[in-house]
Amino acid sequence: MLKNRLLLGMIFIGCVIAACEKPEVYDEQSQYEIDEALIKKWSDSSGVVLTKHESGVYYNIIKEGTGADVVTLDDTLKVQYEGKLLTDSVFSQTTAETDTFRFVLKTVMPGWQQGLPLIKEGGEIRLLIPSKLGYRNYPVKHGELPRQQVPANSVLNFKIDLKKVVKKK
Template sequence: MKSSFLMLASGMLMLLGLNACNLNQVDSSQAVYDEDLKEIDAYATTQKLNGKQTASGLYFVITKSVPSSKKPSLGEEVMFTYKLSLLNGTVVDSTAKPAFYPFGLGALLPGLEEGLSLMGEGETAILLLPSALAYGTQGNSKVPANSVIRFDVQLIRSRTEDQQIDDYIVEKGYKLTNKSTTGLRIIKTLENPTGAALATNQTVTVKYAGRTFRGSSDFDAGTLSMILGLRQVVSGFEEGVGQLRVGEKATIIFPSSLGYGSQGRANNGVYVIPPYAPLVFDIEIVSAK
């Protein structure tokens, strides 16, 4: 049976955490917006913040500057820490470990994502978000409706998929066997020089386990039979399988351009594979006929 998560992407697009509001529920009325800006101005004056305000109403102060540092680009993975507070000083949430998110896809609160776009790697900032850029009219269990909120943020780094893959290989201590022009990396863990080479239109049986770099467990695992060359599975998986022989095992790593791209893959409204996520598969070629 073919794995549902190895099939071509279905076109689903969901939102990740830290957004916690539907933009249709945000109260964008001029009166609320004006009150938010007055509250932000008063708070900034009291706190002696010397910041700037964007056209959206976001107020930001770079508290540690790193001149000419790299800013995030669409689809990169941003790594950052944060503390989320109400303006009365109540801490709502904070990171014990760095958070990782794909940048520029609406996965974060609009004001937080805009704030990160203004920061470079290594910089820290204070962000004051009007409610329309935060939790809007709905609020949440800890943030009252129509609340201005504060983020204290450090942008640690922003990495392309290629950089993420290279870092992952170093981190895991893998010895690279091959890198193709498409970006696929192959790390053979069991070679079988006498095993039969694979050919187009063969039915190949493969044992596999797939994971993302940030996932705590495999998102899918099992055994599947596929006809090589018919594009029955995502292209990175098919390309990796096609470069092995019967009896061989390998870890294959490929960018989202060979997987689920900017759409990712979701299950019951929750991302299993985020947008722009490189994928890792441990595979074994069981047979081919």
């Protein structure tokens, strides 16, 4: 009886040790170099001229906007947007002309925090966000459909229309 328990205990410990696998270390710089090459290839094939921000986000200002205030991280923004992968598959979007996404800028991904202050209220921008400023090496599910899965290390392609800026009081 004792031998059986000892044997089962050893098997259990062996299984636990075998199941402990070290996660792959996220190499931000190497992944950024891969992402940057993908962004440049997308830009060349799509004909969209992009500018590189010091943060690493690539952008194209479609319309600067006419708002008087500079957007800050504490501001509440209302936007309409479409988020795609570089394969052009849509993973997230506002769905109607009256549908907006409302948020405080400091609460969203770093790519939006860096890119949205480049325009003013009424402006429109395309942001190509390398994975280190997006979802990094985490897969993310948006909605219920399989096509709305964002794989780990994905470059994100957002077209954002900044409808309203509400300054923090």
